[in-house]
Amino acid sequence: MLDTGFNPVIRVRALRNSFGSQVVHDHLDMEVRQNEIFGVVGGSGAGKSVLLRSILGLHEPDGGTVELYGRDVRSLAAEDRNSMVQSFGVTFQNGALISSLSVAQNIQLPLREHYSLSEKTLDELAEMNLLMVGLTPEAAAKFPSQLSGGMVKRAALARALALEPKLLFLDEPTAGLDPISAAGFDELLLYLHAQLRLTVVMITHDLDTLFRTCSRVGVIVDGRMISDDVAGMLRNPHPWIRDYFHGPRARAAQLERHAPGGAADANG
């Protein structure tokens, strides 16, 4: 059994990743604490997805260590690694729902793989996960191609939650959504985070989401990570970070956040 009280939950030390002569990460350090929503930002090609894949064990880094709950992921035996994989949920950028399975079957897929349960129980559990992410039970029988973008993201979240993880990785959960759906997803995430006491690591380009949900932010610049809370980031003198958090889009997002009765507050 994993000790879920371990702090920090994720510790990345001196991570190095390169593709050919292009160095993506060079001595990247990152810490994610228990029960926080940690946002990862960075320019296109800064290696956000590579970082996520390195943490998940989907990509073998060139150097450095990745510890989850205080244990080095790479030194784990295959069996322990398997139970580690079951302890976190992941959503991918485009949902990555299996297109030949219905939404309910997608949610049941990890449950079927790891436990032998009756069809009725599986249906109950799929229904719970659907209700939890705010989808109606009618969505259960639909196939991914029949869902709207927002529903795909929610269904992917439902599948990620199926094995009751304590740690959730979200890769651009609000990308490609209209502002209303995106705001709805932010609220859902905050609600589930509070109710299920999840630790969330989220890659995002959506400044509204970042300001609304994240307790701390890690920015990947020059192959390293600078982590701080949102207020600290706003004061950070690094040119790229200043451009990122003080560009025209960022100002609009902050304005909305601070204006009384702004869109984000209205949803809260």
Place this chain on the structure above:
Amino acid sequence: MGAMRIASLSLQEQGAHWLMQLRGNWSLSAAPQIQAQLEHLPGPPPAAARASVTCDWSDADSPGIGSAWMLLTRLIDLGFAPPEIKHVGAPPHYLELLQKLGLERHAARAQPSSAPTLEEVVGGLGFWAVVQGRHAHGVVDFFGRILMVLAQAFSRPAALRSSSLVRHMYETGITAIPIVSLIAFLISVIVAYLGAQQLSRFGADIFVVDLVTISVLREMGVLLTAIIVAGRSGSAFAAEIGVMQLNEETDALRAMGINPIEVLVLPRVLALVLVLPGLTIIADAMGLAGGCLLSLVNLHIPLPQFISRMQESLAPTTFWSGLIKAPVFALVIATVGTYRGMEVRDSARELGRLTTVAVVQSIFFVILADALFAILFVQIDF
């Protein structure tokens, strides 16, 4: 990891009130045992309307959301109203969320769902018929569009897309030569070998030559080639165009004022119509070579004798009656392949399904067309 105690559930009935003691491992990994225990719960207590239940979580280890949900939904299904389900003894923190979901579930369940009636079955049949009709209409429509683009090409040669045409001729024709040659050669050897077994019993070995030449030139050369090409290129057409459909590339072409039929379909159809006769001639030649080789090795018929016998057995039309079918088969294969490709919508699964459909249907239509040709040739004595 310490040894987990097995999940258990003990029930005390106190009139209309139940007291449930949850013990042991109540995490998701114990879900199968929990499921079994829940199924053994007795029916609801009398006066179920006022019944209540208290769940004591104090002895449950690491309770999971799924397990709690299974318990909750089972109790609701047994007839307990959600507000009458109480939890004591440090219940898991997410029970509040689950209670809320339980109410939503109940609302969702209340909506009626009926078994299919006779009306719906008949309606479904009618719907199927309409869909089939639309399909037939779609194929004719598609074929018409190809012909229209072809007709336009006479006044506007640029519409022929020569570079694309050449590429498809290379891919469907030149690269198919080795496999077509090999299969034509082998099948012809097999026919000659089996024919020789039978004919030699009557001392009619020499008729193997007739058997091979007529069957290869009239039927097998062109039919084998068409089937191989249907498998190779028909599927490739459907898959290539299907992926473009999924990526919205065809929509992008339309939006730029480019007709996808002109740039995607016509080059493939024309390329196949042009190369299939060539492949057929190669298959014919390899088939005759196979028959010739077997006659030489197995029946000791020398080459000059084989050739002279072959010339005697051939009517002037034998070769042409095979070759003339090739462009028709090519048209069938290319049209079916590209049509199915253009039909792909939405998902990877559709792509696989329609690629399969393209191959199966094009082979079926090739054989159907072959049967019609056979009847026609007999009737006109070709």
